[in-house]
Amino acid sequence: MRIFADKLPAQLQRELKNVYLIFGNEPLLLSESRDAVITAAKEAGFSEKHYFTLDAQLDWNQVFDCCQALSLFSDKKIIELEVPESGINAAAGKSLVELAEQLNPDVLLIVFGSKLTRQQENAKWFKALHQHGMWVSCLTPDIQRLPQFVQARCRKLNLHPDAQALQMLAQWHEGNLLALVQSLEKLVLLYPDGELTLVRLEEALNRHNHFTPFHWVDALLAGKASRSQRILRQLEAEGVEPVILLRTLQKELTLVVRYKHELQTMPLAQLFDKYRVWQSKRPLYSAILQRLTLKQLNRAFKLLTQAEILTKTQYDQSPWPVIAQITLELCIPEQVNVIPVSV
Template identity: 60%
Template sequence: MRIFADRLMEQLSKQLHPTYLIFGNEPLLIQESRQTIQKSAFAQGFEERHRFSIDSSFDWNIVFDCCQAMSLFSARQLIELELPESGVNAAIAKELLAVSELLHNDIILVVIGSKLTKAQENAKWFKTLNNNGCWVNCLTPDIQRLPQFVQTRCRALNLKPDPEAVQLLAQWHEGNLFALTQSLEKLALIYPDGELNLIRLEESLSRHNHFTAFHWVDALLAGKANRAQRIIRQLEAEGVEVVILARTIQKELSQLLSMSQMLKAMPMGKVFDAYKVWQSKRPLYSSALNRLSVTRVSQLLQMLAKIELLAKTQYDQSSWPLLHQLSIEMCQPHVKL
């Protein structure tokens, strides 16, 4: 079965599965999921915890020995396997399948890794472990799911935000769930009645949100001008280099230009397949391709060249205003000719 991380506690209260697969890109959710499983396991008599970091030189016999320690005097065990950032290769997949055959009622296996690809989801090792367990999705909530995530966190701390407060908390802390957790804990101490509104938030919190160049690119592709400007202002305040942002969006614009040419001969789905665009990213590229003409993309690339030249040669003149202009223009709709 598959659940989001915020439903894990509810699931554990009903049943303790023999296997848990914790995968995602959000460190806070991964950390909390591990701790929640540990607490539940210990409460049900699992006295020992073994944590192993898997790499190419790892000795799997250590894990096999733990799994085979079955006697009247053996403690029930929680075994955590941290997979490498590079993912699961053929050798690791083989060993994971071997471990799955050794599991029994005195063992809970927890496998922890980064965001899964479709190929990994369909791999034999993953399906085998998931058939007997629970897949905990620890992906960072996107802008659509984040308000609901904020509300869930607030309820756990007996906080009662109004709709505007929920939206502001989500906006301030997008991309930084650790900061969101800290902010909510702070608010729970400051306001014992739990009532949260815009006035209270603005009085108590500073901006902790952290955006990356990739958040900005996604906003530009989607044509969300206000969001793109908010992100780029934050990046400028944090001292991110203009050249880094220029190079990042240059790659996307060059790809959009090539995609536009291919669209003359094939449908958009085929173009996305050719460029191996993830399903979650396809709406963003679709929006950009439908909004921007080939001429406009070429003009934006020319503007980027000016930005990069300015940033590298004119140290007494800021290139940020021109980058802000590009950000606005890329989000504006243009009739495709």
């Protein structure tokens, strides 16, 4: 069974599973989910904890020893296995499958790491462990879900933001939930009555949102002009290398052009299935495929080339205006005054 991190406390109150697979890209949710499982396990009598990293130096005999059947007077054990950024190789995957077969009620297993790929979700080790327990998804809430996430956090702290304050809290802390937690704790101290307005927020807080090139690209795919420009301005202010943005966008546009060609011979849903496109990305690709023609996409590639040449050869001329032009043309092509492209 799969649940989102915010549903984990309620699940732990109902039942303690044998295995918890905790994966995602949000450090705050990963940390809180691990702490919640460990706390619940200790309350249930799991007093001994062991931690291992699934790297090449791991001695699997130590892990298997922890899973041996316990005597009447032995302590129940928590085993934490951290999956490194490099993922799990074939040998480690085989050992995890074997580990799943050795689990017993006196052992609670926590496997955690960064966001899973589709290949990892379909791996034998993941399926073997998943059938024994719970998969906890710790993904950063997107901009649509973030206000509800903020509202829930405020409710726990007896904070009562009005509609404008709630929206501002979400915007100011997008991509930086650790800062959100700190800001809410500060607001609790500053305003004991819990009432939050836009004026109070502006007096108490600074912006803490954190954007990545992926936020920018997703906004471009969706055609959100204002949001993509806002993200672009912040990335520029933070000193992000333009070439990182260009490479990230180039990869996505290459896929979009391929999809555009193949749409001439197959339905969109079938095309997404063929390329195993994530469900969360399908609305974004659908939006740009409906919005732009092949001619407009090819022009975007020419602008990308122009921006890359400026980045690598013209040190006295900034590529950011060209990147801003790309942003506008991809979002609202019919309303943009097209500038000549020379490469």
